[in-house]
Amino acid sequence: MLKLRKSDNLLFISRDDREIAQLVKQHLNVEVVEVGCKREDFSDYLHYLEELFGGIATLKFRRFKVRKLPCLILEGRKVFEGPTPISKLYELLGFESKPVSTIVEEAQLYEVEAKPVESKCYKCIFFNERRIRCVIYGNIDPLNPPC
Structure with missing residues (x-):
C-alpha cells in the first residue's frame, strides 16, 4: 500500500496520483508516500493500519502529526496539510514557473486557389x-x- 522513494529532508504524503506525478516529473529530491485511501477516510485508514500492523506502520504519520491528505513536510516540520493547489506547492518549495514568452510571431499568409x-x-x-x-x-x- 505504501510506496516510498528515498530522500534527504522532504516528505510528501498524498492520495492523488496526479500530484505525485507532477512532483516526480520535476525530478525533485522528494520522498513520496502514496496512501491507498480516500482523503476523507485517512483517519480511519491510520486507525486500521495501526490495529493490523502496530505502531511501526503509522510511525511516519504520527511523527509529523499528519491528519489530512496531502501533506508536505520540509526539514522535519509540516509546511501544509490538506488540499493545496500544485502551484502553491511550487511556491512553497521556491520553484519558479517557466517564463511566459512575450514575443508574438506574425502568422504567415498563404495564398489559396479555389x-x-x-x-x-x-x-x-x-x-x-x-x-x-x-x-x-x-x-x-x-x-x-x-x-
Whole structure:
C-alpha cells in the first residue's frame, strides 16, 4: 500500500496520483508516500493500519502529526496539510514557473486557389444506379450533381 522513494529532508504524503506525478516529473529530491485511501477516510485508514500492523506502520504519520491528505513536510516540520493547489506547492518549495514568452510571431499568409469541386453521383451512396437517379434530390443528371 505504501510506496516510498528515498530522500534527504522532504516528505510528501498524498492520495492523488496526479500530484505525485507532477512532483516526480520535476525530478525533485522528494520522498513520496502514496496512501491507498480516500482523503476523507485517512483517519480511519491510520486507525486500521495501526490495529493490523502496530505502531511501526503509522510511525511516519504520527511523527509529523499528519491528519489530512496531502501533506508536505520540509526539514522535519509540516509546511501544509490538506488540499493545496500544485502551484502553491511550487511556491512553497521556491520553484519558479517557466517564463511566459512575450514575443508574438506574425502568422504567415498563404495564398489559396479555389478549385471547382469534382463530384459525381456515381461515387455517392445515395445514387441508385438502376434508376440513374439520386435518392435524396431526385436528380437525373449524374454528371451535374446539386450536392
